[in-house]
Amino acid sequence: MSDAATGRSVLSVAIVGCGIIGLNHARAIARHPRLTITALVDAVPAAATMLADQVESELGIARPAEHVSLTAALAASPIDLVVVCTPSGLHVPLAEEALLAGKHVVIEKPLDVSMERAREIAGLAAAAATRGLVVSVISQHRFDPSSVAVARAVRDGRFGRVTSGIASVAWWRSQDYYDSGQWRGTWEFDGGGAVMNQGVHTVDLLVWFLGRPVDVYAHTALLAHDRVEVEDVAVATVRFESGALGVIHATTAAYPGLSVRVQVHGDRGSAIIDDDQLEYFYAAGDDAFDPGGSSARNQAAELVPADELRGGDRGPDVFITGHLRQYEDVVDAIVEGREPGVRVEDALLSLAVVRAVYLSATLGRSVAVDEVLSGSLDGISVVTGTVA
Template sequence: MNPHPPLRLAVVGCGVIGRLHAELAAHSPDLHVAALIDPSSAATTAVAEHLHRLGAPPPRVHTDLTTALADGGIDIVVICTLSGTHAQLGLEALEAGLHVVIEKPLDVDVAAARHLRDAAAQRPGQVIAVISQHRHDPSARAVRRALDARRFGRITSAVANTDWFRSQEYYDSAAWRGTWALDGGALMNQGVHTLDLLLWFLGEPVDVTAHTARLAHERIEVEDVAVAILRFEDGALATLHATTAAYPDLGVRLQIHGTDGSAVIARDELTFFHTRDAEDIDGDQVTRELAELNGGPGNSHQAQWTDIVTAIREGRTPLVDVDAGFLALTTVRAVYLSATLGRTIRVADVADGKYDGQATRTGSQT
């Protein structure tokens, strides 16, 4: 029997991702969907009906977060709205005394995200997490464990590719898609998961040199191709590539290379792992590395929720906290700034606000 009462969850934004988080909560003994929040009654009705089919009790329904907070009965919110609204809604929930979970990215605006991060620092008793579930993939955990043990030696380089495809119909399906203010481009929206893993493995970049382009889509403001070189404090270099113009969609690939070993993650699976401590250079180290991991939920979203709930109950920081989300955002913003201004951009300068208010644009355009 669970010794703790379930946390009362409000799902803010009842689109595809909001529905996913509501379903995960319905299957968890640690969470109870107490409220659904969306200005669209059709959206909240669809999610409520889905929860009913899963056997969950009916949640309260609200059209806005302010009303839901006034109604009470909420311990934690998960924000699944348009990316450009994340920080403002997160701050409102934080100031109401709630724990906060925000879908990636933390926001599209660095100043708004910084304000949220600083507010969170003043409330150490409240947990604020950013969804980046792939840190909980067995493949990523195996690589991070090896990095912590320095089994790859000195890290020399990395390659992070998000080679996805999105049709013109995808962007035309909603007016906010492909906008700077509410969505962001291929890197901000699709590639940020791979970037987050790269940063989890290698740390904070010193600077970024980048180009972006819009080559395969019309009627969008943002890039559908981004390519960057990231330089790290220890001298390691990484290439970062994110696109929504790679037909028929080749998925994600992340390579880590060092003086004593290398690893490759492809489509979320560990496909190559070799270090000097292997008995046989041709041996299957992948199977061994995965077998030695501690067990946990098989679903990475479920695993992240387990970590978040545990962090709340133990009073600790979750694996993907607001600082991690802020670093990913400032790195994306550095890529966009480099492409716009035509020069190398220091990530710390972005974080400190040097470029707040600077407009960004794509390079080559259709």
């Protein structure tokens, strides 16, 4: 399909999973001039109908076709890109079907809840890349201006030797949130609690900033909710190949819900990102290095626009903008024949860290990330620690 006004090709998109996340994807996709939503898929027909109504009325675009299965959608009309927005435990089978049908794929985070399935899709994605197919996993915060600024500073050595990092997600989720869907708070479909479901993006940023993780030691607990299998509090330490040490803190039991915070520290600079905005940035230049830090000033305003500074007004579309930035990268990757900014192997590594948190808490020992990636711990059933 091509745009009559520009002559550029337009990619037809099928969204699989028509809940809240599906709507957010639809809003982002509708804003990209080279994407058009042609199909909505959900095993619950009413969910697809509801999203079709919203797409038609709110976004003002042609009503997409509705299907109860991806198989039916693929058979009904040409589709270029399949977007998987189902519960986490269903991600890989759908992505696999789309790849085998020769489609580009975007998978909502996390990659899956199963390392075994995640390794399978990583292998399929690598093979698909040789056929020109692009597969990306949603990690939209890698595209935030604050994240880009910090990642670039780390890569360029502006912080000197990176020594430590902190990833903290201090959120609140009510009991009604967990009771609203039978799949919520389950190992089978959520794959975990505060770390897997709410914290995986922040874990991903910590890994992106600090490099290859080596091992994890963690504790988890269920302290503020009932009828939930997974944790609502987790803390962990991570050791990285560089020698840097990291801390992961994730909770859905921090009433009334506070910010997401990522800190990166080195021997010549530091940065703090709070709720995706740059709060603090200092990197000592070769001639300006002050061991006492007395002259260190916040350089954040020199790196990002005012609305991306802590406290800046990013407007009502903030939750759409992040996904749109990643879709821009995905489309460019398809058009240019290159890898996307977030690859399946990137998501696999972040998933392995999350899984290592749960395995460490279950086993009561440090868990090597390579143990998780290799599959040597696949047979262990993880549990949530509790406080007597």
